[in-house]
Amino acid sequence: MNLRTGVPAGTRDVTGLVRRPQGGQRPRAAVVRVVLVDDHAIMRQGLRAILEREGDLQVVGEAGTPDDAITVVAAARPHVVVLDLKLTSGPQTDGLQVCRRLCETHPGIGVLVLTTFAEDRLVVESVQAGARGYVVKDVDTTELVRAIRAVARGESAFDAHSASAMVRSLSGGGRQDRERLTERELDVLRLLARGLSNRAIGAQLYISETTVKFHVGNLMRKLMVSRRAEAVYAATKLGLL
Template identity: 65%
Template sequence: MIEVDEEVPARRADRTGASQHVRIVLVDDHAIVRHGLRSILEREDDLQVVGEAATAAEALAVVARTRPHIVLLDLKLSSGDDTEGLVLCEELTRQHPDLGVLVLTTFLDGGLVVDAIHRGARGYVVKDVDTTELVSSIRAVARRESSFDSRSAAAMVQSMNAPASGPSLTERELNVLRELARGLSNRDIGSKLFISETTVKFHVRNIMRKLAAASRAEAVYEASKRGLI
């Protein structure tokens, strides 16, 4: 269900540098996360949460209605797709060119950071970032600056500096890939590596994307050709 606050006109900054309300929409499929973020952000005098959404369709509707300055966006908006937020990011920034999208997610991968920026995001932070850094990132994006926490920035630089001749797989992705080559299911891989089945699916999708593979078997074949396993 879309949650929208009654629209309150934003206080625009004047030429003297007076502060303004930064209007924010929260997009996350977990209500408890949205409510926690709201309670944290609304402690700040200059931040105002004007709406919430759990799905891409809801997000598009609430953004169109409330016209926020910032969308705080999770990449995973459903159990079936770990990166649905990337598609939403691209659509939001296409429809609203002045909108600042700040990705707030549990997924840390250089390729995802770069992809998010290519799709219009102005920043990328992981969910365990401290409150002060999150608030600073929101304010930076509101000023039309880019903002990344230290780990996201490092992952992005590593991804961008990877040799063009081959894909850059993380250590975790290589571990998942080795188990794929042994024919293990997602559930069995998760049990062996002590990670959730959902996380395994996320890594498998990333592996397939990086290897330009259409299937798990093709990913293993491509990895074998490149000497990755």
């Protein structure tokens, strides 16, 4: 019963307002299916316990080796894979190869790297391999859950250090052989963020529309995105705007 109008809950009043579903139920949020890939079983168990407290996250598989990861993901069809970079004994970061293979085989999947490594090089290489996010294992559980949800939505997710590493790589603070945004590409990016068309950007920068298209293509390739809006979003997350 609506105490103000006297209209029973779950019905229409005389004004034609849309009623709620029977029982006051609201549509449930879509469940995000998650696979955990880590060579330590206790780590996977801890992550499962954390994630399964969230009503919209469901752990649908686990793997501890590269081969198992490929098999489990193919069978479980998750939305997000939470992936460690070190899956075998020794110094190898074989998770990079797993990331690349998963992203090539399942283009719609979101890979979130969760690892102990905080090296700039590995952050950049993970993104180049197809990862949408990168966080280190000392991340707060609230931030981890938020990162998983962001990756599931097709967004990027980085902790503070990883985001800084991406900014350094894109703005030229890293090794010289890395691809990074040029000054002209940064100019185009800023105008993209203002919603300008290619023609308007060209007029602002005194370059042809064809040249603008060339720069926009390079921007999207370097930022690992496929749409202009995604380029602006990714650049914002990385602190480039």
